Amino acid sequence: MTRSLKLFLTFLLTDTIFNITAITATLLLAERFNGIGMWSKFQVVFLVGYATLTEGLLEMFFGYNILFMSRRLGRGQLDHILVQPQSIWLAFFTEGFNPFTASGSVLIGLLLIIWSSIELHLHISFLWICFALLNVVASMSVVLFFCFCWSSLAFWAPRAAEEITTPLMRIFRSLDAFPFDGLSFLLLSGVTVIVPVAFVAWYPSRYLLGLDTSILNAMLTPLVALGISILALFVFKKGLEHYGRTGSQRYDSLGHRG
Amino acid sequence: MVAPARNATTASDIVVELSGVYKTFYQRQRSEKLSDIFRNLIRPQIREVHALQNISLRIHRGEIVAYAGPNGAGKSTTVKLLSSVLAPDQGTICVLGLDPWRDRRRYVNKIGVVFGQRTELWWDHPVASSFEWKRVVWDIPDERYQRMLAILKELLGLNEFFNSLARELSLGQKMRADLGLALIHEPEILFLDEPTIGLDVLAKRNVLQFIKDLNQRKNVTIMVTSHDMSDLEELAGRIVMIDKGKIAYDGDFGRLRSEFADRRRLVIETSAPLPPKLTGAKFIESQGIRHEYVFDASHVKIAALLEEASVQTQILDVETHRAPIDEVIADIYEKWQKDKATHP
Numbered sequence A: 001m002t003r004s005l006k007l008f009l010t011f012l013l014t015d016t017i018f019n020i021t022a023i024t025a026t027l028l029l030a031e032r033f034n035g036i037g038m039w040s041k042f043q044v045v046f047l048v049g050y051a052t053l054t055e056g057l058l059e060m061f062f063g064y065n066i067l068f069m070s071r072r073l074g075r076g077q078l079d080h081i082l083v084q085p086q087s088i089w090l091a092f093f094t095e096g097f098n099p100f101t102a103s104g105s106v107l108i109g110l111l112l113i114i115w116s117s118i119e120l121h122l123h124i125s126f127l128w129i130c131f132a133l134l135n136v137v138a139s140m141s142v143v144l145f146f147c148f149c150w151s152s153l154a155f156w157a158p159r160a161a162e163e164i165t166t167p168l169m170r171i172f173r174s175l176d177a178f179p180f181d182g183l184s185f186l187l188l189s190g191v192t193v194i195v196p197v198a199f200v201a202w203y204p205s206r207y208l209l210g211l212d213t214s215i216l217n218a219m220l221t222p223l224v225a226l227g228i229s230i231l232a233l234f235v236f237k238k239g240l241e242h243y244g245r246t247g248s249q250r251y252d253s254l255g256h257r258g
Numbered sequence B: 001m002v003a004p005a006r007n008a009t010t011a012s013d014i015v016v017e018l019s020g021v022y023k024t025f026y027q028r029q030r031s032e033k034l035s036d037i038f039r040n041l042i043r044p045q046i047r048e049v050h051a052l053q054n055i056s057l058r059i060h061r062g063e064i065v066a067y068a069g070p071n072g073a074g075k076s077t078t079v080k081l082l083s084s085v086l087a088p089d090q091g092t093i094c095v096l097g098l099d100p101w102r103d104r105r106r107y108v109n110k111i112g113v114v115f116g117q118r119t120e121l122w123w124d125h126p127v128a129s130s131f132e133w134k135r136v137v138w139d140i141p142d143e144r145y146q147r148m149l150a151i152l153k154e155l156l157g158l159n160e161f162f163n164s165l166a167r168e169l170s171l172g173q174k175m176r177a178d179l180g181l182a183l184i185h186e187p188e189i190l191f192l193d194e195p196t197i198g199l200d201v202l203a204k205r206n207v208l209q210f211i212k213d214l215n216q217r218k219n220v221t222i223m224v225t226s227h228d229m230s231d232l233e234e235l236a237g238r239i240v241m242i243d244k245g246k247i248a249y250d251g252d253f254g255r256l257r258s259e260f261a262d263r264r265r266l267v268i269e270t271s272a273p274l275p276p277k278l279t280g281a282k283f284i285e286s287q288g289i290r291h292e293y294v295f296d297a298s299h300v301k302i303a304a305l306l307e308e309a310s311v312q313t314q315i316l317d318v319e320t321h322r323a324p325i326d327e328v329i330a331d332i333y334e335k336w337q338k339d340k341a342t343h344p
Helices: A005-032 A041-062 A069-074 A078-082 A088-095 A103-119 A126-151 A165-175 A185-194 A202-208 A215-246 B034-042 B075-082 B104-108 B127-137 B142-156 B171-183 B201-218 B229-235 B253-260 B302-312 B325-342
Strands: B014-028 B046-060 B064-068 B090-095 B111-115 B189-193 B221-225 B238-243 B246-251 B263-270 B281-287 B290-296 B315-322
Touching: A005 A041, A005 A103, A041 A103, A041 A126, A041 A202, A069 A078, A069 A126, A069 A165, A078 A088, A126 A165, A126 A202, A126 A215, A202 A215, B014 B075, B014 B221, B046 B075, B046 B090, B046 B221, B046 B238, B046 B246, B064 B075, B064 B201, B064 B229, B075 B090, B075 B111, B075 B189, B075 B221, B104 B111, B111 B171, B127 B142, B127 B171, B142 B171, B142 B201, B171 B201, B189 B201, B201 B221, B201 B229, B221 B229, B229 B325, B238 B253, B238 B325, B246 B253, B246 B325, B253 B325, B263 B302, B263 B325, B290 B302, B302 B315
Parallel strands: B064 B221, B064 B238, B111 B189, B189 B221
Antiparallel strands: B014 B046, B014 B090, B238 B246, B263 B290, B263 B315, B281 B290
16 A cells, blocks of 8 residues: 555455455355354354454464465575564564555455344444454464464475465365354364364354353363464474574575565 | 774684584485385484584674685584574584574674575565664664664665665665665674675675775674685685684685695796796696796795796796685685595
């Protein structure tokens, strides 16, 4: 936007169209069958809105390189951060900040949440908003730190793990807007433990829609986010120690500070 | 402020000190054989590369030190250790009273680093944005920033491309911008890893001149690595040469020449096109009646060569000059390689 308003508006428009098409399949399914499983049509709309909002915010704040930290590590670009007089984390988070990118997703996510909330006559209290914000942050953290964890493998295997975040994000993006009720224990374990996609939208939406109002359900996603972030920090620290010993034998400027 | 002469320093001025530093890398060995692929999964073959072995080095404030050595000698590893990018396996590194790896954040505030093959510029943004970014991240007071920016713009001629996108700059402009970026926070020490790589002669001359000016005007301590020995000789009063991870020479260029070989060139113009045969001098080439030789002045007297030539032909003119430093260094590297082959 700072360089060209026309470019910004074009980008916003295409981003919005792209995001609408990405969620159309789920919305059409919900429309055709008047919901999916035990979820009504507008509950599905809420779920899709929540997932889109989470994805949009992730993209907006961390989409440039940070979410794809494996690329930075794999390409030997951590050296650029190590010569800066600030914490590595601060550098990671601030360099990934891209305020207008993905604002199309955020906009659509918010609109879908508002629309479905009105149609569902949700009782929006201050506490509900607080839990909603907490869960959105937690959902973002689940994805971010889960990717961080796997990205840290690039410390040990820079070439093999350079693009490891890409398939992870593909899994998140393709599954996060589906209700997982009715899944077998094995499959549910897959979407909660192996790839915690259930915490991106499904668990938080269940609480926010009043499908499960227990406090445990309200706090489950933040607790999972906390656990994954501790694990990610541990793995990253170990990786950084390894990096101090070995450095990076690879260097590629691709994607660096674009 | 005018800096003191490059080598006129005292022990209390030591700003860089490496003591018994070791650094070893482990490289997995791979072959195309299928059996090796499976064997490597269970028991990988690892090759130890001793990048640095017991390196001890002191650099005084205001010195320009050339750090040279053949490919794979350990130059870049040293620069990375001094830039807080790597930690030593053994030994201590103390720069400006700090440990580069442990005190990273405080330390990098006091140094500037330029890696010739990498850029710190924000690729898709104007050069000005990179400087602004640096001002914020390094927390440079506005007055200091503006003062340094004005100096750097003048010395490096940044004005002509300051508002252009970094990706649109030529190699020389990019290097000038990178140098400016490395210096905007007024570092006490500057580490330059191949700063002239890929530059044309004019850009190279400008960069070298700037480094010398900077050392003179600001008393900045500079450690520079380069493959171009004439660059290093032009810049530095002292050269540290490493080979196989060990310091092989530490002193000035003059002593380097005399210690290893006082290599000189002799050009004689004779009345006949046939070059005379000279014992102790190696014939290089003839151009008409001009014949060029190279010899080691520490072993062969020039008078003896001329006497030998005059017996064979009539000498019309004589020129002699020191061989370029690159040739001296090439001889040294060759000698090291032979030693390595003899004593692996």
